[in-house]
Amino acid sequence: MARKLLSLVACLCWLLAGTQADSAKNKAKEQDENWWRHEVFYQIYPRSFMDSNGDGIGDLKGITSKLSYFVETGITAIWLSPIYRSPMVDFGYDISDYRDIHPDYGTLDDFDELIATATKLGIKVILDFVPNHSSDQHEWFKKSAARVPGYEDFYVWEDAKPGEGGEERAPPNNWVSVFSGSAWEWHDERKQYYLRQFTKGQPDLNYRNPAVLQAMDAVLLYWLKRGVSGFRIDAVIYVYEDEKLRDEPLSGKTADANSVDYLDHIYTRNQEECYGLIQHWRKLLDDYTVKNPGPARIMMTEGYAELSQLMDYYEDENGVQGANFPFNFDFITELNAESTAQDFVFYIQRWLIYMPPGHAANWVMGNHDNPRVASRYGAQSVDAMNMLLMTLPGIGITYNGEELGMEDYRDISWNDTVDQPACEAGEENYKWVSRDPERTPMQWSDEKNAGFSTADSTWLPVHPNYEELNLVNQQLAPSSHYKVYQSLIKLRSSKVLKDGTYTAQALNRRVFALKRELKGQPSLLTVVNVSNRTQQVDVSNFIDLPNRLTLLVVGVNSQYRVGERLKPAEIRLSPHEGLVIQLRPSK
Structure with missing residues (x-):
């Protein structure tokens, strides 16, 4: 009898151990599949991050x-951002070899070393992928221009139209380049125009040719095999154009026929095939994940478009999956230093309302193409905007230097300007067109060139404020933008921020609050003053009472201190101040 009991106990233990092991495996699998849903993706502009060779x-x-x-x-x-071999007409977005590294940035061995070291440290690496166009120096384009068999239709070529007023020829239609002027460029060798929606050195690929899609699939697989965890798909909205090449209607926004705003771009952006292409690449990534060890390989897409169009990049009306997430640029395009509390609540809620069920929201606070947060919203707003970014549900996107509150260097001289659109704008107009000011070198320390490089001069000048505004100073300071950012990253590991519900409310025209709640967990409240005046607000009607309000994160210049208690009816906010508060039921 005793032996039978022992045998039964052993069997039960074995079954329990097996159940626990299966549970652990399932949990690990779920974490691998969903690792990106609450991630903070840190964008590195490689040219400006750190120089190793002087x-x-x-x-x-x-x-x-x-x-x-x-x-x-x-x-x-x-x-x-792009590290591929390139003539650097558009600083890497004109790619001459999708499978090699630009010499300025190093070698494939250097890339492999980066991946290996990052993997050991638990850091995933995402690459920019630029599918809409290549460089005109790419072998594909050279062969296409020469009509080499198999490459004749690799790009979008079209015959000229008869010219008017004595002109020899005219472009096929009225389409305008993003960088101004006609989107068509004449090619003397081929005696045809090629489409180039960006610079003339960036000819558009023809994805209606199956060979192009096959070649790009191979590029994605090449980098996946080298260990990347996914891709950010650049300018996805431009990949397909109207097959009939119809003229686009006038927008009525400007009388300048060379301006990109002159036309309503109904035939050159967000064509139906764009969504199918992203769905195709999502399946490629998912299939690769299934067949190879490691976490889910993901895809995020970049495109400035109407909200309804962006939502279709998540999935189509039949539920076919597209990007893991399309970038949400509302904090850049819709909100600014003049926005009211109601504006913030509206645009945050709008994305969450329209997003298809089961997907993850994301919030892009800045990037290499737009003025920095400190320059768009004001230097006083840096901490509050990072509090907002980190406590909203879903994914946060940080551009390098935003954690320090780096500012645009708008006074870069004409002689030092290198951004192509700025150079084309001319000396009188370059300053407000240029993207160079937000691309200046990372400010690591108060040493030469902000610790970025030992060179006598850098590709772009360092912002003159680097002696005060730099990482080392902020690491040593009792309170700093960096330390606020660091504490917010740590806070994001809490269950309430990972899984909690979200509610927002404008408390008045200048102050709004967002609340994160999860059963069994202390709630979190983020309160932001978007005005340049001190505000006092009462959150009593927005939270459950009675509650103890304890400060978890405060800004650099706050009158408050972490751990301090607040009264719900007497929260006083300095101009542009943000607070992150923990709510616990009073005993």
Whole structure:
């Protein structure tokens, strides 16, 4: 009898151990599949991040040398702007070889070292992928221009129209380049126009040719095999154009026929095939994940478009999956320093309302194409905007330097200007067109060139405020933008921010609050003053009472201190101040 009991106990223990092991495996699988849903993706502009060899240009070894910075900060996913071989007409967005590294940035061995070191440190690497166009120096384009068999239709070529007023020829239609002027460029060798929606050195690929899609699929697989965790798909809305090449209607926004705003771009953006292409690549990534060890390989898409169009990039009306998430640029395009509390609540709620069920929201606070947060919203708003970014549901996107409150260097001279659209705008107009001011080198310390490079000069000048505004100073200071950011990253690991519900309310025209709640967990309240005046608000009607309000995160210049208690009816906010508050039921 005793032996039977022992045998039964052993069997039960074995079954229990098996159940626990299965549970652990399922939990690990779920974490691998969903690792990105609450991630903070840190965008690195490689040219400006860290220079390892003293040539004044950031590079891959420089990034590798700074990976410990991400560990210290709490960042576990980085996204690199283009590092591919390129003539650098548009600083890497004109690619001449999709399978090689530009010499300025290093070699494939350097890239492999970056991936290996990042993997050891638990950091995932996302690559920019630029599918709409290549460089005109790419072998594909050279062969296409020469009509080499198999490459004749790799790009969008079209015959000229008869010219008017004595002109020899005219472009096929009225389409305008993003960078102004006709979107068509004449090619003397081929005696045809090619489509180029950006610079003339960036001819548009023809995805209606199956060979182009096959070639790009191979590029994605090439980098997946080298260890990347996914891709940010650049300019996805431009990949297909109207097959009939119809003229686009006038927008009525400007009388300048060379301006991109002159036309309503109904035939050159967000064509139906764009969604099918993203769905195709999502399946490619999902299939690769299934067949290879490691977490889910993901895809995020970049495109400035109407909200309804962006939502279709998540999934179509039949539920076919597209991007893991399309970038949400509302904090850049819809909100600014003049926005009211109601504006903020509206645009935040709008995305969450329209987003298809089961998907993850995301919030892009800045990038390499737009003025920095400190320059758009004001230097006083840096901490509040990072509090907002980190306590909203879903994914946060941080552009390098925003954690320090870096500012645009708008006074870069004409001689130092390198951004192509700015150069084309001319000396009188370049300053307000240029994207160089938000691309200046990372400010690591108060040493030469802000610790970015030992070179006598850098590819773009360092912002003159680097002696005061730099990482080392902020690490040593009792309170700093960096330390606020660091504490917010740590806070994001809490269950209430990962899984909690979200509610927002404008408390008046200048102050809004957002609340995160999860059963069994202390709730969190983020309160933001978007005005340049001190505000006092009462949150009693927005939270459950009675509750103890304890400050978890405060800004650099706050009158409050972490751990301090607040009265719900007497929360006083300095101009542009944000607070993150923990709510616990009073005993």
